[in-house]
Amino acid sequence: MPNFNNLTILLVEDDQDDVELMQDALQDNGVNFTMDIVRQGDKVLPYLKSCKKFPNIILLDLNLPKMHGREVLSRIKLSEEFKHIPVAILTTSSSQSEKEFCLSAGATDFLTKPSTVEGFNKTIESIVKIAQQAQTQKS
Template sequence: MNILLVEDDPDDVELLLEALHDNNVEFRMESIKEGDKVLPYLELCKILPDIIILDLNLPKMHGREVLISLKTSRFSIIPVVILTTSSSRDDIDFCLKSGADKYISKPSTLDGFNRTVSMIAEIAAPQAERNLK
């Protein structure tokens, strides 16, 4: 599974990496810390990600703006999972209406991240299959 993680908190990056390893997920992950770097990164990608995991609270460009940019671009087919600390009904509704495939409030434990990884793998699987063909 090829993952693009858009996250500025190194602790959350580390927790996700640990959960991926703990769940024996075969993956390759690139991480971007600033929202305004996502589309330029994708434009230069030789292998597109199977899934984008997107935080909302990002420097340079808010995750909401990144989501809109992704879903109105040629990259709109890539599944996007919002993984953020916000549990605001406004954020959830906005993201799901804007094309996010799943909205997950960040878990605070490794167990929670393990469950999150399972959901992410399920969402990424169909795209990964298409990319292999």
């Protein structure tokens, strides 16, 4: 597992089980992280506007209350202030058209939520890699 010194994550997810699975998988993989959780799509931009330090990565579910993840992604990527933050879509959808939309709207990656521990480990590896690449590009 690549090393990342205190990965800061914004997890946009309304399902508490998925939140806990993500936290457990990060811990099990030895990732040093802090995570903030936003449970509604319409709360993401206000959250980002109030941040003192932006997250290294945003993990964004698509099926969210109040505002769909596609709309959240579009708003983040249209914002001069936030468009540099990598956004990985983390969803149960495996739809090719959904994936194409998200990637063309600026998502860094499109990850289908895993159903196995092994799958979660691979997902964590992808998340850390995306954050590291973004960090390298910034410096």
